[in-house]
Amino acid sequence: MAYKILFLVLSLFSTICVVRSQNDIIDVLRDFQEFKTLLQLIQEANLTDTLRGKGPFTVFAPVDKAFVELPKEAWKSFQDVNILRQVMSLHVVPGNVMSSELRNNVLLSSAEGQNIRINVYQNATGGKKYSLNTS
Structure with missing residues (x-):
């Protein structure tokens, strides 16, 4: 079973695409030091x-640095498991989504069933920066 995971490094300026044939998404995230907060x-x-289950899934995975920038109110709201589950589910899209498919105003349906609007911006070094629902 092949898993394709697209990591959008939200507070950095790069995109990482990882393809594994035997590991699930949780295993892949554990391979990278930048995703400890997301895993927690x-x-x-x-x-x-759910993420160890039958995929494929695409995960928009913020790195630890992105979580540091969250306001205290967001962290307080995460104490409610239902809110946290909804927020984390917004980062998961059933199916394979490749970075080459991401353009301005592309709408994807999250695992939670809500639309995620993608926008792409050029940064100062010529790379791309992605936003999901303006974040």
Whole structure:
């Protein structure tokens, strides 16, 4: 079973696409040091088994640095497991989404069933920066 995961490094200026043939998304995220907070929140939201399940899934995965920039109010709201699960589910899209498919105003349906609007911006060094629902 092949998993394709698109990591959008939200507070940095790069995109990482990882393809693994035997590991699930949780295993792939654990391979990178930048996703410790995301893994912790996935576990607290009780989504680990879901993401270990039959895919494919595309995960828009903020790095730890992006979580540092969240306001205290957001962290307080994460104490409610239902809110945390909804927020984490907004980062998951069923199916394969490749970075080459991402353009301005592309709408994707999240695992939560809500639309995610993608926008692409050029940064000062010529790379791309992506936003999901303006974040």
